[in-house]
Amino acid sequence: MMGNFYLIIVDGLGVGAQEDAHLYGDEGMNTLGNVSEETQCKLPNLGKMGIGNIIPLSSVPEEENPTAAFGKMREVSAGKDSTTGHWEIAGIHLEKPFPTYPNGFPxxxxxxxxxxxxxxxxxxxxxxxxxxxxxxxxxxxxxxxxxxxxxxxxxxxxxxxxxxxxxxxxxxxxxxxxxxxxxxxxxxxxxxxxxxxxxxxxxxxxxxxxxxxxAIPPENNINEVLQANGIKTYSIGKVVDLFAGKGFSQYRKTKNNAEGISQLLSAMSAVKNSFVFVNLIDTDQLYGHRLDPEGFGKSLEEFDRAIPAILSKLKADDVLVITGDHGNDPCSNSTDHSREFVPLLVYPKSKTLHLTDNPSDGSMNLGTRGTFADVAVSVADFFEVKSSFPGKSFLK
Structure with missing residues (x-):
């Protein structure tokens, strides 16, 4: 299979505390669930894809026959920061967290x-x-x-x-x-x-x-593996910075989500047989860290409005994945990231494996994935390149 693989990270979009959240002081965190309940944000297009099927959402109903496969992913690496999250999505497991300094630097x-x-x-x-x-x-x-x-x-x-x-x-x-x-x-x-x-x-x-x-990422990550196999890789937003500028054929920096979405749509008209790795930062930087649920909800609605344009540019052999890198619950009393599962939407669902045989509702439930690195394995699978990443592909 060849085509384009588009990976969109909605920064800070968690869908509930992981089992180990108590180790991070994050019990009860649920970024998307709490924002939905508090703001009643409307996400009709993401809803059609199945985002309301991942966890119960107050303002987004379940879809009887979602257009995307849906599930959620567990972070295995130690930590809950953007670098750790993006690196694990790219196939890197960190056993030791990056150091933090709650009392300042020595x-x-x-x-x-x-x-x-x-x-x-x-x-x-x-x-x-x-x-x-x-x-x-x-x-x-x-x-x-x-x-x-x-x-x-x-x-x-x-x-x-x-x-x-x-x-x-x-x-x-x-x-x-x-x-x-x-x-x-x-x-x-x-x-x-x-x-x-x-x-x-x-x-x-x-x-x-x-x-x-x-920090310099280990070389065994999906960006560098694809490059080594002659596949072009593109970064939109801050992704290139999180990988120390390595592993991308081209990059486009962005100031906000509107610019990120615009750059994505522009790239979709031009790229062929390429991997496009996108970060949409506003939810995290402007609203999660500032405990602004209304702003967070409106930012999600802005992204939702762009979904039809994004889907219209997908070609028959393309795959789109939408996920997050950690949580950042603006409805909590913490301005920090949170240790949460992240959503997983894979479009079109016809390209994916599913957990239930002959699902009566037509849905493709990908369940709870064992690691964010399932994305890296799936990208390698899509481009038919050998990889040694931990995790399992969710593609056929």
């Missing part, structure tokens, strides 16, 4: 960073919201020139600087130094992130010039 790490970039000290060094940190430390940063270094519940080393204090290019150089010299070994965080900001108090982040420096 003094020797900060000292080494400051010495390396030629400044006396760094400000903050605590887990912090990106908008709050520039509001609270921006004035001192501008007065002193000291960079703002902060983290989150994720495994990230973030550096924020006003563009009038340190140019964006200088900030990138500092973050490259941190990636190569500071965040290594026991302190190898998932991502080093450059966060430039501008303007006057309370300041504005320059979102389109944010830059992520990911």
């Amino acid at each position: 003094e020797d790490v900060i000292e080494k960073f400051c010495k390396g970039i030629g400044v006396e000290k760094a400000l903050c060094n605590l887990p912090y919201s990106g908008t709050d940190v520039i509001r609270d430390y921006g004035e001192e940063h501008i007065k002193t020139g000291y960079p703002i270094v902060y983290t989150s519940a994720d495994s990230v080393f973030q550096v924020a600087c006003h563009e009038d204090v340190a140019s964006v290019e200088m900030l990138y150089e500092w973050c490259e130094f941190a990636r190569k010299e500071i965040c290594v070994g026991e302190h190898e965080v998932g991502r080093v992130i450059a966060r430039p900001f501008t303007g006057t108090y309370p300041y504005d982040r320059i979102s389109d010039q944010r830059k992520d420096y990911s």
